[in-house]
Amino acid sequence: MSEKAKRGGTLGRAPIGYTNTLQRRDGHDSRSVQIDPIRGPLIHRTFELFATDRYNYEQLSDLMLKHGLSRTSHPDQPPRSIGTTGIARLLTCRYYLGIVTYTGTERPGQHPPLITRQQFDNAQAIIARRQASSQRRSRLDHYLKGTLYCEKCLHAGSPTRLLSYTESTGRSGHRFPYFYCAQRGPQPRHRQYIPAKYAEQHVTQIWKSIQLTSSYRALLQRTLQHFRSEAVLRRPGRLYLTEDTETRKTMNQTIFSRIYLPTQDAQHA
Numbered sequence: 564m565s566e567k568a569k570r571g572g573t574l575g576r577a578p579i580g581y582t583n584t585l586q587r588r589d590g591h592d593s594r595s596v597q598i599d600p601i602r603g604p605l606i607h608r609t610f611e612l613f614a615t616d617r618y619n620y621e622q623l624s625d626l627m628l629k630h631g632l633s634r635t636s637h638p639d640q641p642p643r644s645i646g647t648t649g650i651a652r653l654l655t656c657r658y659y660l661g662i663v664t665y666t667g668t669e670r671p672g673q674h675p676p677l678i679t680r681q682q683f684d685n686a687q688a689i690i691a692r693r694q695a696s697s698q699r700r701s702r703l704d705h706y707l708k709g710t711l712y713c714e715k716c717l718h719a720g721s722p723t724r725l726l727s728y729t730e731s732t733g734r735s736g737h738r739f740p741y742f743y744c745a746q747r748g749p750q751p752r753h754r755q756y757i758p759a760k761y762a763e764q765h766v767t768q769i770w771k772s773i774q775l776t777s778s779y780r781a782l783l784q785r786t787l788q789h790f791r792s793e794a795v796l797r798r799p800g801r802l803y804l805t806e807d808t809e810t811r812k813t814m815n816q817t818i819f820s821r822i823y824l825p826t827q828d829a830q831h832a
């Protein structure tokens with residue numbers, strides 16, 4: 564088998580866009596890989612559409628299904644899209660460049676390429692850029708976002724001022740995440756903020772100090788994705804502390820519509 568790979572042959576089944584063929588020649592079997600006449604051009608088309616940078620994986624897999632790119636399924640079943648995982652795998656598959664990889668080493672394959680090197684590199688650049696931007700976004704996300712409101716604005720008669728979340732980076736590179744009131748207008752000096760660390764402590768304190776009525780416990784039980792026993796829900800503070808941030812977010816949104824926190828004035832900070 565490894566001799567075959569060394570010569571650029573394909574081990575096992577070729578990826579979508581190709582067909583494995585078996586021919587009987589001079590008394591022995593000869594296996595080779597050919598471009599699938601229908602799906603081959605669709606692989607090329609997928610790279611072309613992705614290069615426009617207008618589609619995410621889900622949109623692209625739906626669109627390609629309309630073009631006829633589907634998973635191999637039983638002829639009686641309706642065709643299914645290759646899905647986001649399929650698209651992700653396809654767009655990073657070096658086999659389409661005409662390359663085979665065997666034990667970490669790449670060699671020119673015996674199969675014809677479906678895309679050019681430039682198309683492939685272009686797709687990798689788009690993928691890398693999207694990953695970097697989603698990392699930036701998730702870094703600027705906090706599980707309390709959407710739950711915290713400005714207490715000062717509440718007292719001033721505006722109970723719906725949501726606190727925004729951001730972080731600043733000090734000269735030493737030290738990160739300082741905080742929530743702040745983004746209210747503008749008649750009060751130019753209203754610069755309220757609260758460090759994320761204190762906001763988290765305040766909310767944890769709230770969970771430790773409350774008792775949930777049975778109807779709220781039932782509501783939480785229905786909303787949380789994993790089952791929590793009645794006994795666990797009777798100690799909401801302890802439950803809150805042991806859960807991950809995603810579940811904490813759900814718990815906050817289920818039980819509190821708004822949480823008002825005491826903020827500091829940035830002028831005096």
Ligand SMILES: [Zn+2]
Nearest residue numbers: 713716744746
């Ligand atoms: Zn405010």
